[in-house]
Amino acid sequence: MGRISLKDTRQKEIILAFYTVAKKIGLENASIAKVADHMDINPSLIVHYFKTREALFSGLIDFILEQYSDIYKTNGQDYTNARELKQLIDNLFSRKWNKLFDDSVFYSCYALVYRDKKIRSAFKALHESLRKLLTDALQKANKNGVINIRNEKETVEIIFALMEGAYYYLGMVDSKTDYTRKLNMLKKHALLQLGL
Template sequence: MGRKSLKIIRQKEIIEHFYNVAKTQGLENTSIAKVAKEMNINTSLILYYFKSKEELMFGLIEYILERYKSIYVTNENDSSEIKLRKIINNLFSKDWNNLVDDGVFYSCYTLTFRDEKIKEAFKDLHNSLRLFLEEIIIEAKKDRVISVKNPKETAELIFVFVEGAYYYLSLFDITDIEYTNKTEHYKTAALDMLKFNKALQ
């Protein structure tokens, strides 16, 4: 058990450094040698835990997923309505957008057009995030908090909205106030999709 734990700790440490190098130098310019230099270790030690850069890429995608998952953490004693509202607030906040560097995220995304395995891993990442949202929507519907017909479709639409909103906003140099106003507007539209029971508002 101890050895396995140490392996997991070391792998996570390597992936975090891989992410940091990719953030500063670009994913396409990041190599195992550069990560080793950043960590002040021999490349052979990284190759002991990851056989190739491709394996590191899968680790990075899993790392991105874990960071995004943190946005779904709510108090288990909260009602389904509070949980759902908190998650929607988080999805349309700077906290969500700042969890992962845009350059690293979109560089990973471009690899999906060239590598089928990475495409599948990236698809699994999105499916996991959508499923988390779908589950809380199902819970809120069961509690009669919302009246959506199809929780899966609604979760999908909200995620399309979230991804599209941040991609769109990344193209412009806008002030923090403008950014907040736009994300608030998008959040209101997402809340409208959920059809909250007016008696509860």
């Protein structure tokens, strides 16, 4: 059994502190100095592990992926029946996303893809990873005869467009009743894509 590296542990602590500071004061205001202050450490220690603020962003994007991939960890990861696949879609179209990662930090991070090529590349990799997780699930379900779709990747693109559009748009809906109704409508269309 291998030992957990102190470097990995320290980097995770710094990324979590960066996330906490970004939630509190906004990503655009989160700096190495403010993260160090939050952790009550010298900023040079953060620079030792993350040479630049952009490197911290890259670590934060990896953290987002790690958090979001938890959505795919359902009890029946073999997708041998419709119930398991419906549970995955329920998870994708649920408030669980919001509990995994703060929307304001996510969308602030997303805005940076238009200004920074490295962050754009990291964010693109994040989205490709999430799509691959769903593609893998649909391929298993297809292989097991749970669904019968010709192109899993195309179906995944449609489901993600519904889901991402839903979260962007529904972030502005104040009524819990309207939010739930609209989210359920979009989830129904995702299930229709799968023939469920």
